[in-house]
Amino acid sequence: MGQRTALYDAHIEATAKIVDFGGWDMPIHYGSQIKEHTLIREDAGMFDVSHMTVVDVTGSDAKAYLQYLLANDVAKLAEEGKALYSGMLNEQGGVIDDLIVYRADALGGYRVVVNCATRDKDLAWMDQQSAKFDVSLTEQPDLAMIAVQGPNAIKKAKKAVSEKIANTIDKLSIFQGLPSGGWFIGRTGYTGEDGLEIMIPSDEVQNVWNSLLENDVKPAGLGARDTLRLEAGMNLYGNDMDETISPWQANMGWTLALKDERDFIGKAALIEEKAKGIEYKMVGLVLETRGVMRGHQKVIFTASDKLGEITSGTFSPTLQQSIAMARVPADAGTECAVDMRGKAVPVRMVSMPFVRNGQKVYK
Amino acid sequence: MAQIPAELKYIASHEWIRDEGDGIVTVGITDFAQESLGDVVFIELPEVGSEINKDDAIAVVESVKAASDIYAPVSGEVIEINEALVDAPESANEEPYDGAWFFKVKLSEASELEALLSPEEYAAECE
Structure with missing residues (x-):
């Protein structure tokens, strides 16, 4: 038996087929992967992505630390709520993981979401690199996460949550995220559709899931998540890139902020690779x-x-x-x-x- | 729980065989097979008139998850294929024992039928 999210019983009740995913018992589909895929392209659906790892980076050096840790530059996050996609590289320029970082002033710094299968090595690497900085890394294992995705996702999700949360959702442009009363709502996703990734304390998530069901948002499994992200041209860590592959070779050149003096892990290797010819x-x-x-x-x-x-x-x-x-x-x-x-x-x-x-x- | 109709015979690679009499059998894939494969998106069938040998890979099922060979449960000649299945591969998920038969074979070795698995024997294979 693998690890289970707070929504495991809800998946069983919805007749999910459960598979092992990075040590977690996760739903691969609830009957038909293709129907779930199509529903998200045409209407709305939801994924339990509570297996993903949330880490808050706080302290006076939080910005400087992330500027050194990541190949994309968090200085681009000009105001609270903005988010950034980046690779976290090793010295050779290989991709340790890809992640999203949100500027979260209200939480005292930044919120980073990394992959579940890479959790242990990511946290070890992030910890190791933090030694020279005044920074605290705090994992948030008690946060569950639901991704509501599709052209009608936001409209339906707003009906399923409190007025306060709905107001926060209204403030979000695409690729932004904000905290709200212990929750954190990102207008982000992994499907190529508009939608939200909502982080919710584990003890509240079952109610939110049920409320979304009542508002005609159907569950979709990791099978549909994979076909949706592939249609959207989004990489899957471990398949499309890993520690032996540089961002240049993984369609991630656009995430490299190389134009200024900033030093970051892997920068020298990336410049050398580019000079030699990719x-x-x-x-x-x-x-x-x-x-x-x-x-x-x-x-x-x-x-x-x-x-x-x-x-x-x-x-x-x-x-x-x-x-x-x-x-x-x-x-x-x-x-x-x-x-x-x-x-x-x-x-x-x-x-x-x-x-x-x-x-x-x-x- | 996957359905295993009592009136059919089976092989361990998850094909079912229905004896139509006169030395003719119909072949398809089981409920267990379709459930394991997930959504079926393409099916390649053998040509009508082709001679097949027991255990040959003679058809392919492509699902969202994987490509799987379909094995000849008996030897003989393919006398009919299910063209409708090629156009609507999802029927292999929806009605594996009815609309989604794959092909019919005129047996060259009638004795091969005796080696097929009973529903009980096949059920044990699925555990």
Whole structure:
């Protein structure tokens, strides 16, 4: 038996199929992954993401510490409530984890949300790097988290919460987050749709879940979460990048704040890699014939002997065909095929995302 | 709990076999199989007229989760395939024992039927 979130009994009651996810017993689906996916693209659905790790960074050096720890620059968070996506790198420029950091003045600093499967190594690394700074790291294991996602997510979520929380939701622009009475509401997500990630004390979360159900927000499992994020072109740590992969090679170049004097862990390695020439890049692949591309399948090029590899592949319920992310040689051209069960099947290279706000967006 | 109809035979790789008489059987995948696979999105079937040998991988089911081979439970000739299933692969999830049959085989070795699993034997395989 793995760890269970405060919503475990609610999942069982909703006939979830439970799987192990990073040591947690989590719902993979509640009957049909595709129906849950489509509901979030067209209406609204909710995920229990209480397994994710929340860490508050406070103290007089909180900003300086995060500027050193992260490849993106928290100085961009010009006012309370703003959020930032960043990689946390090792000295070699490899990605230890990807995370979201919210500027949370009311909490005395910043709130950071990291992945559950990387929790132990993240906390150890963050602690190790904090030695030179006047900073406190406080994990918040008693916070559960519900992600309400979809074009109608905010409208429905506001009906399910108190007036006070609804007022806080109204203040949020996209990619902002604010605390409110022990809760924390982020207008963030991992689906390519508008929506909220709501952190709630564990002893209150069951009531909120039920209230969302009563307001016609249906639960969705981690299966749909994976197909939604892949359509949205969002990386999954451990699949699409890890400690051996730099942000340059994981479509995260846009998260690197390199233009000023700020030093951060991994910066020298990133600059050196860029100067030498970046060997691999991450691209999107679309299979226009039948079949489903899968992780670890090889990508074969007409113009090069070098191979690429699929990092995440799936069937896209929105596009009704298979899509994938692949790491490919930067100089191999675009004409390629995927080795699918021994057959070289031609595929189209595209720029991601594949889907945003319910619509196909790749060319 | 997955359904295992009493009137069918099975093999351990989760295909079901219905004896239609006259040396013809219908083959599909079980409720346990579809539940394990998750949403089915593509199905590849053998060609009508192809000769198949018991235990050959002759069809493919692609679900959101994985690609899975479907094995020939018997030897013989494929005499009919379910074209409607190719167009509506989700029916493999919805009605694995009815609408979502895969193909029909004219047996070349009638004795192979005796080696198939009974519902009770198959139920033990699913535990």
